[in-house]
Amino acid sequence: MATQVKPGVFTGKLFARRAVATAPAERSARAFLPTILPVIVIGVLILLLPTFVPSYIQSLVTKMMIFALFGVSMNILWGFAGIPTFGHAAFFGFGGYCAGILIVHGGVGNFWINLVLAFLLTGLLAAGLGIPAFRVYGVGASDNPIYFLLVTLAFGELLSRVAISARSLTGGSTGLAGIPYPQGVLPGLHINSHSFYFLTFVIVVVCLFLIYRLVNSHYGYALRGIHDNERRMQALGYNTWLYKYTSYIVAGAFGGVAGVLFAYFGGVMVPGNMGMAMTDIVFLIVILGSASIYLGPIVGAIVVVGVEYLASLYVPDRWPLIMGAIIVFVIMVIPQGIGVLLLTGWRRLVRHGAS
Amino acid sequence: MSAGLLAGPTDGVLVSTPGGRVSTFIITTLNGISYAFILFLLAAGFSLTFGVMGVINLAHGALYVLGAYFGLAIVNSLGSFWAGVVVAAVGVGLVGLGIYFFFLRHLYGKVPEQAVLTIGLGYALANIILWVWGPFAKMGMTPELFVGVVRVGDLAFPIYRLFIVGVGIAVLIVLWWMQDKTRVGAIIRAGMDNKEMTRSLGINYGLVSTAVFLFGAALAGFAGILGAPVLGAFPSMGDALLLLTLMVVVVGGTGYIQGTVLGALIIGLVDTFGKAYIPQAALFTSYVIFIVVLLVRPSGLIGRKVF
Numbered sequence: 001m002a003t004q005v006k007p008g009v010f011t012g013k014l015f016a017r018r019a020v021a022t023a024p025a026e027r028s029a030r031a032f033l034p035t036i037l038p039v040i041v042i043g044v045l046i047l048l049l050p051t052f053v054p055s056y057i058q059s060l061v062t063k064m065m066i067f068a069l070f071g072v073s074m075n076i077l078w079g080f081a082g083i084p085t086f087g088h089a090a091f092f093g094f095g096g097y098c099a100g101i102l103i104v105h106g107g108v109g110n111f112w113i114n115l116v117l118a119f120l121l122t123g124l125l126a127a128g129l130g131i132p133a134f135r136v137y138g139v140g141a142s143d144n145p146i147y148f149l150l151v152t153l154a155f156g157e158l159l160s161r162v163a164i165s166a167r168s169l170t171g172g173s174t175g176l177a178g179i180p181y182p183q184g185v186l187p188g189l190h191i192n193s194h195s196f197y198f199l200t201f202v203i204v205v206v207c208l209f210l211i212y213r214l215v216n217s218h219y220g221y222a223l224r225g226i227h228d229n230e231r232r233m234q235a236l237g238y239n240t241w242l243y244k245y246t247s248y249i250v251a252g253a254f255g256g257v258a259g260v261l262f263a264y265f266g267g268v269m270v271p272g273n274m275g276m277a278m279t280d281i282v283f284l285i286v287i288l289g290s291a292s293i294y295l296g297p298i299v300g301a302i303v304v305v306g307v308e309y310l311a312s313l314y315v316p317d318r319w320p321l322i323m324g325a326i327i328v329f330v331i332m333v334i335p336q337g338i339g340v341l342l343l344t345g346w347r348r349l350v351r352h353g354a355s
Numbered sequence: 356m357s358a359g360l361l362a363g364p365t366d367g368v369l370v371s372t373p374g375g376r377v378s379t380f381i382i383t384t385l386n387g388i389s390y391a392f393i394l395f396l397l398a399a400g401f402s403l404t405f406g407v408m409g410v411i412n413l414a415h416g417a418l419y420v421l422g423a424y425f426g427l428a429i430v431n432s433l434g435s436f437w438a439g440v441v442v443a444a445v446g447v448g449l450v451g452l453g454i455y456f457f458f459l460r461h462l463y464g465k466v467p468e469q470a471v472l473t474i475g476l477g478y479a480l481a482n483i484i485l486w487v488w489g490p491f492a493k494m495g496m497t498p499e500l501f502v503g504v505v506r507v508g509d510l511a512f513p514i515y516r517l518f519i520v521g522v523g524i525a526v527l528i529v530l531w532w533m534q535d536k537t538r539v540g541a542i543i544r545a546g547m548d549n550k551e552m553t554r555s556l557g558i559n560y561g562l563v564s565t566a567v568f569l570f571g572a573a574l575a576g577f578a579g580i581l582g583a584p585v586l587g588a589f590p591s592m593g594d595a596l597l598l599l600t601l602m603v604v605v606v607g608g609t610g611y612i613q614g615t616v617l618g619a620l621i622i623g624l625v626d627t628f629g630k631a632y633i634p635q636a637a638l639f640t641s642y643v644i645f646i647v648v649l650l651v652r653p654s655g656l657i658g659r660k661v662f
Contacts, residue, residue: 154649317486318486328472
């Protein structure tokens with residue numbers, strides 16, 4: 001219930017507090033069957049999966065998890081705060097490059113140090129870019145976000161150009177290669193492609209949990225309020241600029257974490273990871289999976305990464321055509337996304353089962 | 356991908372004999388201006404649909420490439436450059452009409468959706484072009500009329516580039532005249548200000564905007580075939596061209612054709628001079644201009660806020 005953005009419901013401080021305060025035990029009992037149970041089942045399935053499937057499927061699922069985190073991090077901005085951005089890949093790529101440069105050039109081997117540093121640096125980058133970017137972002141839903149879209153697009157492209165130019169640091173247009181699997185995760189634990197799956201699972205689940213707590217906190221309700229009616233939020237005394245700006249930073253930092261995992265996963269970062277092509281993929285993931293549902297982008301990531309994999313097996317040259325066709329289909333036919341369809345279907349099923 | 360494309364206009368087309376700083380400067384200026392007019396032709400169609408109708412068509416780069424390939428196919432089979440130009444403009448105009456009629460018409464006012472949809476269409480178009488014509492770059496043939504160079508002192512400048520500047524100026528004058536002096540232009544400007552009011556005066560604004568979109572797409576195709584002898588044509592060039600288009604339109608300003616030509620001149624000259632004088636920063640000089648203009652004047656140097 002609480003995972004869905006309902007227009008016009010959470011618009012005030014009072015409502016937000018009350019929503020959080022109403023009888024938590026009863027709420028969680030009601031939420032258990034439709035929401036928490038499937039999440040636990042999926043989690044257990046993912047953990048058990050490697051025992052049943054070959055290693056290439058395992059690596060595919062690793063990629064799905066990484067892109068799920070990427071999509072959910074972007075959805076803080078789009079689904080919750082209502083800010084569409086075309087530059088989210090900039091943070092993904094920047095996080096990945098941070099980790100890669102620290103390992104290859106900085107000699108910092110420890111996974112946790114890399115992860116935390118990349119998280120903080122990406123957040124700093126978002127804080128730096130957010131100030132100019134939000135100068136062109138209007139107030140309220142009536143204002144068109146086109147200039148914000150263009151600025152964020154330009155930031156992503158600019159950063160990928162910088163990555164091409166700074167050859168000594170980033171390896172230029174051929175990319176930064178030679179990123180090994182994480183080291184120093186736990187004493188005595190050697191990470192290979194098999195155990196990287198579980199490491200990714202843990203990191204992604206922790207990040208998803210943190211983001212979930214964030215968007216369902218008072219802060220998250222304020223973001224939804226801004227999405228619905230920014231003027232009213234201002235009238236209620238909220239500094240809406242600060243909320244939007246901080247959500248940009250948080251989304252960027254978590255996007256950076258996804259980038260770090262992706263850098264370890266592929267062992268290489270290329271400038272294209274920061275540019276428009278990557279942004280398009282994450283946009284598709286969010287739209288396809290439903291921006292209005294917290295778990296939506298996860299569905300999107302499973303579908304998009306899965307279809308990309310199938311396309312790479314059977315029709316490797318036609319992937320852009322397939323991707324374009326999916327985008328057109330989703331926008332024209334199911335603009336609310338698959339996630340909404342799945343959720344309503346599941347709720348109907350649960351209700352029928354209960355009665 | 357984009358680096359190769361952007362390098363095009365200065366790639367040794369101009370032959371400079373001994374030459375000192377002055378002749379380098381003149382050559383760079385001429386190069387910059389001719390590049391600017393290619394950019395103008397590229398961006399004019401986008402500026403029209405974006406500034407006039409508030410429809411953002413990010414498939415514009417792919418439409419340009421489609422125009423180049425349509426035109427080249429005709430040029431190679433019929434041997435006539437002018438037939439190629441006509442087919443490119445008409446063919447791409449019809450594709451644009453299809454895009455508007457089937458998709459964009461239904462997404463009025465939903466800018467993020469329009470943007471994502473047209474990006475998807477751009478991907479699909481680029482991949483279809485790759486499928487049909489193969490991955491290799493094609494070079495457009497310069498029409499026989501314009502082969503050769505003009506010599507001024509010890510400087511040489513290809514005639515074809517002068518021709519492009521001329522065509523660019525002609526298109527500018529036509530668009531300017533249409534915008535300011537004709538009834539269609541008046542309807543379009545009225546629709547920009549107040550769509551409902553324009554409709555209630557009995558004007559079929561839907562028809563006008565469809566026609567404008569068709570015209571914008573046709574301009575993309577026209578630019579594609581005209582630019583082919585200079586920039587060449589390869590399936591993946593659409594992305595880089597799209598970014599250039601966005602920069603031109605945003606820097607110059609939306610809503611007026613004067614803004615587009617100003618933006619094209621600024622981006623064209625900055626890019627060319629950047630490559631000639633500070634090559635290490637050449638990849639992003641125009642991006643810096645773009646971001647600075649967006650931050651200082653989001654509606655562009657000349658122009659009005661569309662939305």
